[in-house]
Amino acid sequence: MELYSPEGLRIDGRRWNELRKFECRINTHPNSSDGSSFIEQGNTKVICMVQGPMEPVLRSQSNPNQANIEISITIANFSTTERKKRLKNEKRLVELKATLERTFEQSVMCKLYPRTVIQVNIHVLAQDGGLLAGITNAITLGLIDAGIAMYDYVSSISAGLYDTTPLLDLNTLEENDMSTLTIGVIGKSEKLALLLLEDKMPLDRLESVLAIGIAGGHRIRDLMDEEVRRHGNLRLSKVNV
Amino acid sequence: MIAKKQKLSSGLTVTSKVFVRSRNGGATKIVREHYLRNDIPCYSKLCHKCHTILKPDSKGELPRFILSESPTRLEKEGSIHYVVVDTNIILHCIDLLENVDCFYDVIIPQTVLEEVKNRSFPIYQRIRSLVKSDEKRFVVFHNEFSESTFIARAKNESSNDYNDRSIRQVAKWYAEHLQESNEDIKVLFITNDKDNLQKAKTEGIVDAYNLTDYIEELPNADVLRDLIPQTSNNESFSSSDANETSYPEYYSNSRVLGGLKNGTLYQGILNISSYNFLEGTVQVGAFKKPLLILGTKNLNRGFNGDAVIVELLPKDKWREPSTTIIEEEVIGADDNADDDGDEEIEFINDKERRLLAQEAIKETTAATSSTDGAHSRLQPTAKVVGVSRRSWRYYVGQIAPTSVSKDHDTGNSAKSCFVILMDKVLPKIRIRTRKAKELLGQRIVVAVDSWPSTSKYPQGHFVRCLGEIESAEAETEALLLEHDVEYRPFSKNVLDCLPKEGDSWVVPQDFETTTKRKDLRDKLVCSIDPPGCVDIDDALHAGILPNGNYEVGVHIADVTHFVKPNTALDSEGASRGTSVYLVDKRIDMLPMLLGTNLCSLKPYVERFAFSVIWELDEDANIVNVQYMKSVIKSREAFSYEKAQNRIDDPKQQDELTQSMRVLLKLSKKLKQKRLDAGALNLASPEVKVHMDSETSDPGEVEIKKLLETNSLVEEFMLFANISVARKIYDSYPQTAMLRRHAPPPATNFEVLNNMLAVRKPSMPTISLESSKSLADSLDRCNDPKDPYFNTLLRIMSTRCMMAAEYFPSGSYGYPEFRHYGLAVDIYTHFTSPIRRYCDVVAHRQLAGAIGYEMLDLSHRDKSKMELIVKNINKRHRNAQFAGRASIEYYVGQVMRNNESEQEGYVIKCFNNGIVVLVPKFGVEGLIKLELLGDVNSAEYDEDKFELKFKDFNNKERVIGVFDKVKVDVKSIKDEVTGKRKAQLILK
Structure with a gap:
């Protein structure tokens, strides 16, 4: 399969710097959670539900200085083409969880909520590459919906390197075949809250991959912002009435 | 399954490709995104519109427009034209597409490219390099990603029909698109698929042609006509002899895969003996000795160098490798290129059968006289049941004079004739050409198209003519082609x-x-x-x-x-x-x-x-x-x-x-150190x-x-x-x-050591323990009477060595890096x-x-x-x-002028000939028994590497390996292959 043709088209018809279809909704589950969101990045679909800030069940879990963020991830058995049963404590998932918790502890103003816990539940319904990016974006929106104070958006996107060409927002086929970098960009800045690279990438190419990643992150932020404002306006119109 | 389309804010439209994959009996539905875009240009310099829609790639470069504003004209209609090709044209006529006389400004739809890639990766690569070089102005049009040419698959439409429809859509779109910029341009759709052609015509694509008709439209049709491959119009072939199956059919794919998995079939590279074209060997990992494949039926259309699937034969058919020289030109010389059916029902003709019989007699006598000796040389035999990868490339040869009729009445219609290839281990190839007589005595390049089981010889087509046989240019070009050396000027x-x-x-x-x-x-x-x-x-x-x-x-x-x-x-x-x-x-x-x-x-x-x-x-x-x-x-x-x-x-x-x-x-110190460490000093x-x-x-x-x-x-x-x-x-x-040189396996030296022990008992045997001991033992093998003997031995040892090879360090462990x-x-x-x-x-x-x-x-x-x-x-x-090969050719030319008597050494013995090396010219040649003396008196002693015969003066002579002989060296032209080679005659 030709992942990137000499004519400059990728396997699904995109060019090198194009995002997949990105759609998001917030406040999707207003009754069962404090904040919720649903995102689709290409064929990757993630639901996020946020509870809190609330008092922890166990005393031991509370931190007198700041809020604890607890993330749980459930990946549906039907999320990949091959049906597969996944254990809750699978190594990859545990690692993913730790990465996410660390990312958001820095982006959420945890100091404002001492002795509380923020519970984030993730459900991955479908996977088609960019799993970590999708989850990160879903959590950002979920936290915003829950009204938890954050410094800025964390918008996340994956990027890879095909030969010498950087490619933005990889799908599964591409992800299987090249080294993938996932980054989380803070707002419209060039600061990163998250950077994950699980295989090798030549150092002299890294910069170009980071550059399209950051540009892609900014576009994702705009799309998320649009949704947040749309939802905000909707709420506002209800309050006025 | 009609997927819904959705327009995105970025201007793309997304739809999905849905297909079902079955694996291990289960079916999986796969959904992939598929983005449609409107910024794919037509790449034509004629077009005024596409320049506005370009998007740069990651290096900021815009796509270049390749299709010329003044493409070639059709002869009859006089209009300029572009060409859209179908998959079957690329698969079968890739040579024609690469030809510099035709096929300029070609549009290859993405659908076609994908199909080609799935069918034959080498052809795909050739197409890709054609596109890349832009000398012939080929472009790939990504029709499946373009909004204007994407079509959704209809319900119950087979993928083949769908692809054909997509390709026709490209032709249609191009014609309409370019019409707006230039009235004069035509976009021709070329396919050899009758069905597709028919549909194109009914759908209103007027300019649809099959290959033969298209070539006729070109001004230089005369030159090109012969280059049309056989498979593209092979109805005449298949109909005449469809009822006659001569070669065993190949096993089905699934059977081959299953066989390889459970260990009943083996895969390896077929290597045909250069002394006997009816005998091939396949080295298979599972056996220490190579598997022997004997006879045309067992070789079953395998070419030298093909990756083949083989099946073992029962033990009673196991044989020794033959000690007889068999050349194809002798046996198949009378075959007629035109008739294909009648004689070959029997398939083994009389001469072949006689040779086999001789072998069989020898087999039985050997078995009774020395059973143990025969058994040690017995090799498992096998037959070819499938070819996984053909080694077909361009071949150089010449038309067999006997296969062309001498009559003058022949008009301009195509005739079948045989092409004898320069490489002796390959069979002759049947081609159809209108110019057979003009091509006689010329070096020509041919390509192989197919080898159906019903045909005794493979079918091919003429590619081009290199020039007269024995002219230095033609011979040089021929040998470059034969060895796959890229010699064209840099692009x-x-x-x-x-x-x-x-x-x-x-x-x-x-x-x-x-x-x-x-x-x-x-x-x-x-x-x-x-x-x-x-x-x-x-x-x-x-x-x-x-x-x-x-x-x-x-x-x-x-x-x-x-x-x-x-x-x-x-x-x-x-x-x-x-x-x-x-x-x-x-x-x-x-x-x-x-x-x-x-x-x-x-x-x-x-x-x-x-x-x-x-x-x-x-x-x-x-x-x-x-x-x-x-x-x-x-x-x-x-x-x-x-x-x-x-x-x-x-x-x-x-x-x-x-x-x-x-x-x-x-440097002298370095050299001494190297020699002390055991560096070899071999000779060629x-x-x-x-x-x-x-x-x-x-x-x-x-x-x-x-x-x-x-x-x-x-x-x-x-x-x-x-x-x-x-x-x-x-x-x-x-x-x-890095570069490594593996130590030679002991089996390689077995024969040489045997020869030494029998023929020169005074000599120490060659030791293989390390390169040092090998070097030492070679040094000790000195014949005071004959200083050249040591060199001869070194030459023969060199031939037993493995070839050095390049490798990336990760593929071997450090101890195996050794040179x-x-x-x-x-x-x-x-x-x-x-x-x-x-x-x-x-x-x-x-x-x-x-x-x-x-x-x-x-x-x-x-x-x-x-x-x-x-x-x-x-x-x-x-x-x-x-x-x-180049040296060999020139040595042949030199010898043409100076025939002389030279000293030579016997390096190999067969039961019907000997091989002699002449150090002065560095040539070796085969002397057949017929040229040595009385054929019937000859006796071959395998254990002593000796051939006993009566020469023409009725004197008894015994000649064995390592013997120094006097030979007459002259150069003769082989009438069949057109190759000049050294003819040695024993004095």
């Missing part, structure tokens, strides 16, 4: 990568500030090469340090300064792999400008170099070694002879000569052909002479290679480009980057290792390195063969 995009200054390029004066190069212009550097050498890769210098040690520097042309990775120049060099040296011609790996000027370390001018500088003590041990990119200025370019004279002349006391004496002294019957400088006719043949200075240069090159190998392996343990012949633990090629690609890679890796520049990704990636290595190994081998 424009390659030449564009050269420095713009051309010949006037000089070393920039500010190099010290702008680069990390060291200034070594004050060193007394000189180069020593063969006389007349223009591509000087290497230069040397030496001096004495204050502490009494020596400083020795090897400077290699800095080719990688000009050949940057990922350029057209680099990929061309990588695919050529090596320069090829023929007697009268050199095929360069890199363009002349680099090889003979900018990179060449010419004297008196400044050049960029890559230097290795050692500090050596009195015994030539390394105290210190440094690697650096540098600028040098060579003081003098010597020939071996001139350098030797200067060193030997006691009157010369200048510094340069002194330093050369230091070099010579150290290499000769050199002197050319008359005015007429460029070959003059005389000379055996290559070696001077001390030859080995001076050689020693330091080896030394540099070893040092560099260690350094790059240290920095890149997985991907360093057996040179007796070093690690080795690479670093010193000739102008003519070998391995050296270019080694240069880049060394530059990376010393932190001069970043190493390119492709030399850090194991799988990419594997690809590079595979190619250069193949190219290296082919270049050697081509060089030898």
Whole structure:
């Protein structure tokens, strides 16, 4: 399969710097959670539900200085083409969880909520590459919906390197075949809250991959912002009435 | 399944591709996104609209428009045209697409490209390189991603029908799209699929043609008609003999896969014996001995070099390898090219059967007389049941004179005739041509199209004519083609990568500030090469340090300064792999400008170099070694002879000569060390052909002479290679480009040792324990009466050796890096980057290792390195063969004028002939029994390697291996293959 043709088209018809279809909704589950969101990045679909800030069940879990963020991830058995049963404590998932918790502890103003816990539940319904990016974006929106104070958006996107060409927002086929970098960009800045690279990438190419990643992150932020404002306006119109 | 479409804010439309995949009995539904876009240009220079929609790629470059504004005209209608091709045209007529006389401005729909890729990857690559070179103006149009040409698959539509419809849509769209810009243009749709053609016509694509009709439309149809492959219009073939199956059918794919898995079938490369075209061997990992495949029926349409699937035959059919010479020309000479059915029902004709019978008789007698001896030589036999990969390429040959009718009445209709290939282990090929008579006596190139089970010979088509047989040009081109050497001039995009200054390029004066190069212009550097050498890769210098040690520097042309990775120049060099040296011609790996000027370390001018500088003590041990990119200025370019004279002349006391004496002294020490470690000194019957400088006719043949200075240069090159190998392996343990030489397997030497024991009992046997013991035992094998005997033995041992090979360091463990012949633990090629690609890679890796520049990704990636290595190994081998073939041809020409009596040595014995090597010319030739004497009196003693026969004077003679014989050497032209070869006649 030709992942990137000499004519400059990728396997699904995109060019090198194009995002997949990105759609998001917030406040999707207003009754069962404090904040919720649903995102689709290409064929990757993630639901996020946020509870809190609330008092922890166990005393031991509370931190007198700041809020604890607890993330749980459930990946549906039907999320990949091959049906597969996944254990809750699978190594990859545990690692993913730790990465996410660390990312958001820095982006959420945890100091404002001492002795509380923020519970984030993730459900991955479908996977088609960019799993970590999708989850990160879903959590950002979920936290915003829950009204938890954050410094800025964390918008996340994956990027890879095909030969010498950087490619933005990889799908599964591409992800299987090249080294993938996932980054989380803070707002419209060039600061990163998250950077994950699980295989090798030549150092002299890294910069170009980071550059399209950051540009892609900014576009994702705009799309998320649009949704947040749309939802905000909707709420506002209800309050006025 | 009609997927919904959705317009995105970015201007793309997304839909989905849905398909069902079944694996292990279960079905999986797969959904993939599919984006449609409106910014795919038509790539035509005629078009006014597409220039506004372009989008740049990651390097900021916009796509270029390729299709010409004034394409070729059709003869009848007079309008200019572009061509849209169907998959079947590409698959079957790729040669025609590559032909320079037709098919310009071709549009290949993405759908077609995908289909081609799934069917045949090599053809896909050829198409891709056609598109890339833009000489023939091919473009790929991504119709499936374009909003205007994407069509959704209809319900219950087969994928084939859907693809055909997509392709027709492309033709339709192009015609409409270009019509708006230019009224005169036609877009022709060419397919050989009748159904598709029919549908195109009903759908209103008027300009749909099949290939034959299209060629007729062209002004140069006469030239092209013969080039149309057979398969494209083979109805006449298949209908006439469809009822007759001569060869066994191949097993089905699933059966082959199953068989390979459960171990009943084996896969390997078919290797047909060069002495007997009815016998092939397949080396299979599971067996120690190769599997023997006997007879046309068991060979079952396998070509030499094909990857075949074989099945073992029962044990009672196991045989010894034959000791008889069988050549196809003798047996199949009377076959008629036109008739295909009647005779071949029996398939084995009488002559063949007689030979088999002789074999069988010998078999039984051997079995009764010495059962144990026969059993040890018994080999398992097998038959071919499938071909997994054909080795088909272009073949060079000539039309068999007997297959062309001499009548004058033949009109312009196509006739079948046989083409006999230069490579003797291949069968003849049947082609259809209208020009058979014109082509008689010419070297021609043919391609094989197919070998149906109903046809005794493979079918092919004529590609082009090289010229008259035995003309130097035709023969040279033929042998380049035969050995798959790329000899076409460098294309424009390659030449564009050269420095713009051309010949006037000089070393920039500010190099010290702008680069990390060291200034070594004050060193007394000189180069020593063969006389007349223009591509000087290497230069040397030496001096004495204050502490009494020596400083020795090897400077290699800095080719990688000009050949940057990922350029057209680099990929061309990588695919050529090596320069090829023929007697009268050199095929360069890199363009002349680099090889003979900018990179060449010419004297008196400044050049960029890559230097290795050692500090050596009195015994030539390394105290210190440094690697650096540098600028040098060579003081003098010597020939071996001139350098030797200067060193030997006691009157010369200048510094340069002194330093050369230091070099010579150290090189002798290095050589001694190498020999002590067990380096081999093997021999090959290499000769050199002197050319008359005015007429460029070959003059005389000379055996290559070696001077001390030859080995001076050689020693330091080896030394540099070893040092560099260690350094790059240290920095890149997985991907360093190295060269290894495996020790020879003992079985290779078995026969030779047997011969020695029987024929020369006084000689010690050759020991294989280590390269040291092999070298020693070869040294001991001296016949005081015959000084050449030792050389002969070395020549024969060389043939038992494994070939050295390039490899990336990750593919073997460190102990296997050993270079057996040179007796070093690690080795690479670093010193000739102008003519070998391995050296270019080694240069880049060394530059990376010393932190001069970043190493390119492709030399850090194991799988990419594997690809590079595979190619250069193949190219290296082919270049050697081509060089030898060229010498062979010229030796033949030389002998034409001087027939003489020479001394020769018997190196092989068969029951109907002997093989004799003539050292003077470096030729070996077969003398058949018919030329030796009475055929019926001959007796072959296998255990003693002797042939006993009565010669024409009725005198009894016994000739065995290693015997020195007198032979008459003359050159004769083989009427069948058109090859000139040495004819030896025993005195």
